[in-house]
Amino acid sequence: MISKDNMTFIDHLEALRWALIRIIIVISIFMFFSFIYSDIIQDFIMQPINNLGLINFKLQDIKITSPFMVKIVISLFTTLIITFPYFVFEILKFIYPAISKISKIYLFSIFFLSVIFFIVGCLFGYFYLFPATISFFINLVDQDIEFNPERLNYVFYSFWLIIVSGFIYQLPVISLILTKLRIINYEFLKQMRHVAFVLFLVFGAIISPPDPLSQLLIAFPLYLLYELGIIISYIFRVKL
Numbered sequence: 001m002i003s004k005d006n007m008t009f010i011d012h013l014e015a016l017r018w019a020l021i022r023i024i025i026v027i028s029i030f031m032f033f034s035f036i037y038s039d040i041i042q043d044f045i046m047q048p049i050n051n052l053g054l055i056n057f058k059l060q061d062i063k064i065t066s067p068f069m070v071k072i073v074i075s076l077f078t079t080l081i082i083t084f085p086y087f088v089f090e091i092l093k094f095i096y097p098a099i100s101k102i103s104k105i106y107l108f109s110i111f112f113l114s115v116i117f118f119i120v121g122c123l124f125g126y127f128y129l130f131p132a133t134i135s136f137f138i139n140l141v142d143q144d145i146e147f148n149p150e151r152l153n154y155v156f157y158s159f160w161l162i163i164v165s166g167f168i169y170q171l172p173v174i175s176l177i178l179t180k181l182r183i184i185n186y187e188f189l190k191q192m193r194h195v196a197f198v199l200f201l202v203f204g205a206i207i208s209p210p211d212p213l214s215q216l217l218i219a220f221p222l223y224l225l226y227e228l229g230i231i232i233s234y235i236f237r238v239k240l
Contacts, residue, residue: 019090023083030082034075041074045158048131059151066152073152077159081122081166085115106180106236113232114173117225121169124221125162132218133161168222175229179236186233189226196226 034041061067092107141147178184197219204218 016094019094023087023090026083026086027079030079031075034078034082035071038071038074041078042070042155045074045155048126049134052131052135058148059154060148061152062150063152066150070152070155073155073159077156077163081159081163084118084166088114106176109236110173110176113176114170117169117172118166121166122162124169125165129165129218130158130161134158169225171222171225172229172232175233176236179233184233186230189230189233193226193230197223200226 061070063069088111092111138147175184175189179186200219200222201215203222204215
């Protein structure tokens with residue numbers, strides 16, 4: 001058996017090939033079951049908008065292929081969300097043998113932080129960000145106009161917003177990675193604190209209903225993540 005410390009370039013390619021095969025198999029399995037249970041998943045996606053109690057809100061299919069495409073989009077994005085931790089695990093597992101023992105501590109930290117913040121971000125997107133933006137757009141519609149959005153567009157937008165929220169919550173993880181790569185440090189993050197807060201307010205104003213409270217409810221968690229990124233950057237500024 002070849003030692004991991006003495007793997008050749010061909011051995012690394014072989015390991016990468018098997019990692020990709022495992023990822024493809026896992027993705028295929030989850031896409032299959034997500035496709036079968038796409039109706040249940042759609043009901044789950046519809047729940048936040050149903051909780052708003054909106055009147056005369058009805059989805060529609062325009063194209064003949066729309067029902068099938070809706071199932072494909074649901075299965076694809078559901079699989080992306082569910083398999084994200086496994087995907088990160090496979091990447092870190094591939095580079096694990098090639099790094100030092102100290103770096104492995106950082107590796108485990110990155111993995112757990114990444115998964116935790118991705119889940120929290122997706123939950124934030126599902127329970128608040130998605131309903132808030134949908135409510136905002138619907139309130140722009142004239143009451144005399146019948147508003148029946150396309151189901152495919154609704155499903156795609158809902159999943160896109162949830163996933164984007166999950167990746168936005170990777171800010172502390174990004175701070176850790178950039179700190180260890182010596183691209184940034186906690187002093188730089190502290191100096192950019194006010195700029196970041198303004199950017200978060202602008203972002204909150206763009207995607208939230210036009211009231212200060214909703215804007216702050218989006219900007220404040222992002223700012224807390226930024227502050228957490230400063231703390232993480234400070235902790236990992238030295239070698240453990």
